[in-house]
Amino acid sequence: xxxxxxxxxxxxxxxxxxxxxxxxxxxxxxxxxxxxxxxxxxxxxxxxxxxxxxxxxxxxxxxxxxxxxxxxxxxxxxxxxxxxxxxxxxxxxxxxxxxxxxxxxxxxxxxxxxxxxxxxxxxxxxxxxxxxxxxxxxxxxxxxxxxxxxxxxxxxxxxxxxxxxxxxxxxxxxxxxxxxxxxxxxxxxxxxxxxxxxxxxxxxxxxxxxxxxxxxxxxxxxxxxxxxxxxxxxxxxxxxxxxxxxxxxxxx
Numbered sequence: 001x002x003x004x005x006x007x008x009x010x011x012x013x014x015x016x017x018x019x020x021x022x023x024x025x026x027x028x029x030x031x032x033x034x035x036x037x038x039x040x041x042x043x044x045x046x047x048x049x050x051x052x053x054x055x056x057x058x059x060x061x062x063x064x065x066x067x068x069x070x071x072x073x074x075x076x077x078x079x080x081x082x083x084x085x086x087x088x089x090x091x092x093x094x095x096x097x098x099x100x101x102x103x104x105x106x107x108x109x110x111x112x113x114x115x116x117x118x119x120x121x122x123x124x125x126x127x128x129x130x131x132x133x134x135x136x137x138x139x140x141x142x143x144x145x146x147x148x149x150x151x152x153x154x155x156x157x158x159x160x161x162x163x164x165x166x167x168x169x170x171x172x173x174x175x176x177x178x179x180x181x182x183x184x185x186x187x188x189x190x191x192x193x194x195x196x197x198x199x200x201x202x203x204x205x206x207x208x209x210x211x212x213x214x215x216x217x218x219x220x221x222x223x224x225x226x227x228x229x230x231x232x233x234x235x236x237x238x239x240x241x242x243x244x245x246x247x248x249x250x251x252x
Contacts, residue, residue, distance in 0.1 A: 012073060018044035024055045025068040033073030036105040036133070041075040043110075049083045053112070056092035056100050064122020065094040074105040083110040085141040091116045096125030096153065105133040113142035113172075114163070120149030120180065131159040136172065138165050138191065143172045149180035152204070157184040164190035164215070173197035173223075182207040190215035195243070198233055199225035208234040214243030222247045 007028050014034045019041055025031050031054075033039025043053055053075060057065030075089050089106045095117075106114040114134035117127065134144045144163040147155050161184060163174035174189045175182075175196045187209060189195040195218065196209055212235075214221045221243045222235055230251050240246050 012039045014038040016040040016042050018042050019053065020044050020046050022048070022051050022053055022055060024058055025070060026057065027065050028067035030069040030071060031073075032071045035072050036074045036103055039073040041073060043077040043081050045081055047081055049081075050087060052088045052091040052116070053077065054090045056090065056095040059091070059093050061094070062121045063094065064096055064125065066096060067098045068092070068095045069098065069100055069102065070104060071102040072104070074107065076107040077110045077112045079109040079137065081110060083112045085111040087111070088113045088116040088142070088146075090114065091118075093119035094121040096122055096127055099128040099130055101132055102130045104131075107135045108140060108142070109137045111140055111142060113140070113146060114144050116146040116148075117153070117155060117180070118146070118148045120151040120153040124152040126154045126156065129155070129157050129161075132157065132161050134163045136163070136165045136170060138170045140165070140170065140172060143174075143176040143197075144192070145175045146178070147175065147180055147182050148178040152181065154181045154183065157187070160186045160188075162188045163192060165192050165217075177207060179205055181205055184209050185211060187212040188215060189218055189221070191217040193217065193219045194223045195221040197223050197225065198228045200229055200232055201227045203229045203232070205229070206232050208236070209238060210236045212238040213241040216242050218243035220245050220248040224249050224251045226250045226252060
């Protein structure tokens with residue numbers, strides 16, 4: 001949806017805005033702040049615990065959605081507001097053919113993950129994400145980022161992707177890649193056992209991870225699940241750094 005909204009930009013001022021309901025960003029609309037350290041969205045008391053916070057495009061409309069974008073702000077889900085582990089700060093089932101997230105910091109101190117892309121309504125497409133920072137509570141059961149479109153969508157992370165967990169004991173993955181094509185430039189993880197968890201059973205999907213490093217608390221920068229398709233991932237110019245090993249290969 002989004003009739004009459006083509007090309008609009010909603011500009012948020014510096015400061016913190018408290019949310020009591022989810023935000024839906026429609027076709028060709030950008031929600032833009034004054035910088036990720038200047039403009040903040042805060043999940044407030046009464047926000048539905050079973051809802052994602054920002055939807056890039058209407059999740060109920062199962063059609064391609066072009067150009068929806070969130071940029072230059074932070075979004076925080078505090079520990080004081082309960083949330084389901086199946087919810088995310090930013091999600092989409094259909095955004096495509098543009099940069100969808102740019103210069104955004106996501107802080108999940110509750111049970112929410114940072115970003116999830118599923119379904120991929122509209123068919124083959126490209127989605128760019130630039131300079132994304134994700135912090136997760138160590139008590140969180142969600143993965144930081146989930147990539148699971150059921151069509152050939154190219155998800156491209158550029159300009160740095162940082163996923164970290166505060167304290168020890170975080171059991172999730174920084175990035176859980178289940179389907180679609182995934183290309184990551186410069187991933188860094190802190191306080192997280194597994195950086196990229198690959199469990200892509202469909203043989204036509206491909207991925208790459210470049211210029212990436214592990215940090216404190218990391219066992220493996222990449223883990224290949226037993227269901228993952230062999231030879232579907234290229235890992236280049238990446239370093240163990242704080243990880244115990246670069247890759248754990250669970251493939252047959």
